[in-house]
Amino acid sequence: QQDLLVAKSTEDILCDGNSTVALYFQHALSAIKFVKGDTPGYKEIKAIQISGINNQGTLNMNSRSWENTSGSATYSISTIDENTVCFLMPQSVPSGAKLSVTLTNGGTEHTFEADLETTTWQAGHQYTYQLSINKVTGTFKFEVTPSSSFVAITGGTAEFTVKSYF
Numbered sequence: 001q002q003d004l005l006v007a008k009s010t011e012d013i014l015c016d017g018n019s020t021v022a023l024y025f026q027h028a029l030s031a032i033k034f035v036k037g038d039t040p041g042y043k044e045i046k047a048i049q050i051s052g053i054n055n056q057g058t059l060n061m062n063s064r065s066w067e068n069t070s071g072s073a074t075y076s077i078s079t080i081d082e083n084t085v086c087f088l089m090p091q092s093v094p095s096g097a098k099l100s101v102t103l104t105n106g107g108t109e110h111t112f113e114a115d116l117e118t119t120t121w122q123a124g125h126q127y128t129y130q131l132s133i134n135k136v137t138g139t140f141k142f143e144v145t146p147s148s149s150f151v152a153i154t155g156g157t158a159e160f161t162v163k164s165y166f
Helices: none
Strands: 005-008 024-027 030-036 044-053 056-060 065-070 073-077 085-088 098-105 108-115 126-131 141-146 160-165
Touching: 030 044, 044 085, 073 085
Parallel strands: 030 126
Antiparallel strands: 005 024, 030 085, 044 073, 044 098, 056 065, 098 108, 141 160
């Protein structure tokens, strides 16, 4: 993604063609970064999705602030590494905005969701979200699959495959 920089001169400009103008650039967007934290049992972040956030507004060049923010966008990120940064419009995240993270455990994918309400992103700031699982709620599933071998009534061994997930 690309960042947006804005600059405004703080001095009067002479239009004689020989004067220099000092410009002080500032970031107009918020940088949002994701890093993998403690995710026991999950090896990889497969995808991240941010939904329900504002994606329209007017940048006031004098105050360097966003006005009339609106819209409802969903952004998906499928390449996640230590350099992945999303540049989004600064905002007080609206009610109903969500962060969804899909993690993989072997060949199985699980998606976790969190509310982003009461979050505020300011222009020129970077926000790093450490994606960790410390409490899991939901319905857990437990599967036991026996092998095709039979055990005699007098005893023996057989293999079973056990999966636990939600």
